[in-house]
Amino acid sequence: MSRQAAAEQLRTATAEIVEAYHAALTRLSSPLATREDAWQQCRYQARNIVAECAQSLETGRPVEVTGVGEYSRLLGAHRVTQQIPVSESVRAAEVLWEAMQDAVARAAALAPGERHAVQQEISTAFRTATGMRLYQGIRGYEEAARPAGPAGRPESADRPERPERGSGEATAPAADAEAQALELLTLREREILEAVREGLTNRQISRRFEITEATVKRHLHNAYRKLGINSRVQALNKTFPGQS
Template sequence: MGHQAAAQQLRAATPEIIEAYRTALGRLGSPLVSREDIWRQCRHQAENIVSECAQALEAGEHAEPPGVREYSRLLGAHRVVQQVPVSESVRAAEVLWQSMQLAVGEAVGLVEAEQRHTAAQTVSTAFRAAAGSRLYQGIRGYEEAQRPSAPEAAAPDRGSDVSTDVTDAQVLDLLTLRERQILEAVRAGLTNRLIGRRFEISEATVKRHLHNAYRKLGAGSRVQALNKAFPGQG
């Protein structure tokens, strides 16, 4: 009963959270609140993230609704047209989390005392997964929208394509099981700290595995590594 009441409390606090979120973004001069159409999209994402956190609080684990990745990817591409830097979405995620703190604290306070720490961790993990998934897809969409189209007259070199595919497959085979597991966790939106807790290893070890995976994949960032490790899997 406590978890259900907590989830209901968090859902009921959504309007206050969104208002605090918009106010904080305004103080930062964020372009996400500069136009009503941009803010409407931003608010939609924020409301759904809060909803997923409430659902996780009730069910004990996070579940991503269908269509989230596709929408976030399209929204990321649209940010290019709107001339909103992708860094704004990253900053906005942290602003939203800060704006939720009071409401989350009040909601978790309705849970039995011995379960409050676990409930708080559940909400935190759900937020990172929900926001992380949206950020990853949004960044992909943003980068794809900025990428220049290949000239139509240029015919593809099939021999070259086959060679590249084989090389990518060979590189992926070099990844250890732990490196793949950590990349899967990154794709789910977990931070290095949460990944460390999941696999009971230190953050330094997580970073070492990621560094090794980046080197093997020839990637310079998380987004590039995920694109190479999980091509076409969004």
């Protein structure tokens, strides 16, 4: 019961943690705080990380959230467009941990017989949550920042060479067309499609990103237009082939 109380205390402190996090980033003149678009993304990540720490403490096992890796990778790629160095994200993780310390101490105090264990479990959950996000974010950043190849697209060691003409590979042009279409999507459009893949309704998506349902519908409409499709199922099949 004391661990549940500690977990609830941590959840209750989320707004306080986020406020302290923003203040610390602002003092450091981090573009993650001074740019509104970047801060909205950081705030969303911070809230989720705190929630995952609380849930891990409550259940006693690591939290697995669908779509977090893909979101983090897209966000890392978007940092290139925002011209925000990846080192800012690494530093922000440490700043967030510092911002959580008072709340972590209060939560641990609710489990006097397990104070040290509670603090350690929160620390482990935090490192797991931020480590995965940073890893995927750095991957996305590096892929987006990679010099363009001969065709003007990023070179990738993971992408197989295009078959020679006459090799029987008839799907390459279609695959290229799909890839180019996906590159036209904004980060928010991709975020919303990722939420659709999780099975969220427009109302749930609007709550997650703190936007109106009308705005969700507008982003979906724009994404559908760019992808040349007209339904959620088609969007998932085209955006996440083999995963929807």
